[in-house]
Amino acid sequence: MNQQHVQPTSAIPPHNCLLAALPAQDRERLLKHCDLIALNFADVLYCAGDSISHVYFPIESIISLVKPVAGSSGLEVGLVGNEGLLGVTLILEIDRAPFHALIQGAGTALRIAAPPFLKELKQSPALQLLLKQYLYVSINQLAQTAACTRFHVVEKRLARWLLMTQDRAHADTFHITHVFLAYILGVRRVGITKAANSLLKQKLISYRRGIVTIVDRAGLEAAACNCYQADNNIYALILGGVEK
Amino acid sequence: MNQQHVQPTSAIPPHNCLLAALPAQDRERLLKHCDLIALNFADVLYCAGDSISHVYFPIESIISLVKPVAGSSGLEVGLVGNEGLLGVTLILEIDRAPFHALIQGAGTALRIAAPPFLKELKQSPALQLLLKQYLYVSINQLAQTAACTRFHVVEKRLARWLLMTQDRAHADTFHITHVFLAYILGVRRVGITKAANSLLKQKLISYRRGIVTIVDRAGLEAAACNCYQADNNIYALILGGVEK
DNA sequence: ATTTTTTAGTGCGCCAACACACAGAGTTCA
DNA sequence: TGAACTCTGTGTGTTGGCGCACTAAAAAAT
Structure with missing residues (x-):
């Protein structure tokens, strides 16, 4: 992994839809723990089975979720851009990544370590709801991909x-x-x-x-x-x- | 749907693994709202997009979760027996079935209406955890099926x-x-x-x-x-x- | 007992994707 | 400038599953 910290100098504030949808107060609390980092093509954020160390809110970066298959290469089961986040399953209180997560499109993302994220999650019903909704959408899209494939x-x-x-x-x-x-x-x-x-x-x-x-x-x-x-x-x- | 109420006369108490894993007190509270019903082959419990009226804990019955595909028949994305339950997504606070649910193996199940279930869910951290865990497992199995297919x-x-x-x-x-x-x-x-x-x-x-x-x-x-x-x-x- | 319905088995041509191998063209680096 | 590497295109034969049509046999209905 070859991530660099990036100065948030841009005039346009970094935008992630889910973060943007939070109440200002909740968002600010969360952002305090966030780093803006650059993700490079083919970076592996984590593998299936790994502990989920960080949650990522992509800004321009795009993350592929890949289900590994014994013997075969693997199969993409999800795509995360600035409309979503990586690490949504943390809401299920299980510290284990279900899929590989790798960078498919280079760009920036806001990153937050799991412990502060979980702490904020407890305090913010709005964040809880958002994660539940996003998880529900992800499950639907996963099944859609299964059928499509x-x-x-x-x-x-x-x-x-x-x-x-x-x-x-x-x-x-x-x-x-x-x-x-x-x-x-x-x-x-x-x-x-x-x-x-x-x-x-x-x-x-x-x-x-x-x-x-x-x-x-x-x-x-x-x-x-x-x-x-x-x-x-x-x-x-x-x-x-x-x-x- | 052709469900009949069944007298719980059998000497062996009906067994569902998730219910069995609950603390006795939580389970009893839940069981008070449950009906033991018989499910017949090919019964459709609900379709994708339907409101989730009831949660089902299969005893001997087996439920197929099918993702419908426009133009094609459909694809099974999950199987629920007495190791699981139908309606797990209620924990995401979204009253919409993601998949068709139909009876693949006739048999009994414990059924509880969504409102009392949600009420008990609020009161029982053990039930919450169990549902989170089962949902996590289901997501993994869904991806497994996608790759397998x-x-x-x-x-x-x-x-x-x-x-x-x-x-x-x-x-x-x-x-x-x-x-x-x-x-x-x-x-x-x-x-x-x-x-x-x-x-x-x-x-x-x-x-x-x-x-x-x-x-x-x-x-x-x-x-x-x-x-x-x-x-x-x-x-x-x-x-x-x-x-x- | 005969007919109808349900379930399983077979045959034929077709096609999308497979495995493997190699050719050509752009890019990078020495 | 030339060599090494990367990326895309092509060719040949194979195969797993598809669509369609029909047969065979068991079960259910009349």
Whole structure:
């Protein structure tokens, strides 16, 4: 892990939707214990089974949750950007990460050690509720991914994943290689090459050597399975009050 | 839904592991609000999105949690027997079922309406902890199923499912058809026929017209993917104190 | 006892994804 | 400038599961 502390010099205050949704007082108490850190591509924040040392609120960074599989590579079961947080299961009072957590998109995050987080959690019913809601959404999205992985072809799954990442990257262009995508979606690299090439030919995306650009977002949404919409719907339904 | 009230006449007291793990006082308070009911095969307790009217503690019944998929049939993402309960997400204070819940194995269950359950939940830290632990286990098993569904062939998945069902049925023989299994595992009926036939030829199971018998449990464990063991491990790790 | 319904087994062509291997092109570094 | 490395594209044969259609046999209903 190669995390650096970052001076919070930017004029725009760092933004995480869940933090923003907290009452000002609760948020301030929490922020006092937070560090703004930079997360680098492929950093591993923790592995399944590890103790949860810190909670992360991504700002621009994107975190992949990966379920490891004996013998196989693994399978992404969740994606965390500034709409969420990493470490939500702490609300279940179990100090054990259910999944690998690795950085899929470099950027900053607010980090807080588990002990102060748990202390604030006890004091803040608003934070408790937010975590419960986010956990509920995560469970729904996990099941959605399970079904999607079973029934939908790679091209549609890839389109969905690109949309989810674009939402969290807040940019049309981001860094990703076919190899990494293959790992995430649990398919061969060649499968990604083929699917990506198809999306390219349809002029929905463009890419070269690790840089993907969304060209036609509406088209990509049409090319994706509606699991993408389903995920958004459940988030809006449960966490609708949270500003995006 | 065709549920009948059942006289709790049996000499052996009905047994649900989670209820049994509660302190006697908390359990008694809860049981006062419980009805012992009979659940019939294919009963639908609720659909995804429904309000959670009741919580169910299976005794001999087995409940399937199914994530519906637009266009496709659905995919089982959880199995609840007397080692668990249905309605665990109520602890997240969200009155919305994340999955379909349908009876996969007929039998009795203790049922309690949501309002008294929530009231008892507030009063019983032991019940709160148990639900948190069970929810954590369920999340892990959900991810396990997601990965299993992606990477393992039907025959191994079928073997795993038969073992899970045998555990919950507490019997070597139970009622199940190929059509139902196909729905549950998200494959064609013919795929089940083929896989079941293979297990039959290996003398691990026997079956005829809706009745399956486990013949060689050790052999079946060897034929299953280790997702079966992984599920058991996480349950034992988190809920190890709970008697089986 | 005959018909109808339910459940299981078989055959055929098809396709998405697999495994493995290698080629070409851009990037980095010496 | 050339070598080493990284990333993407292509080719060949294989396979697990799909869709569809039909047969066979057991159970239930009339």
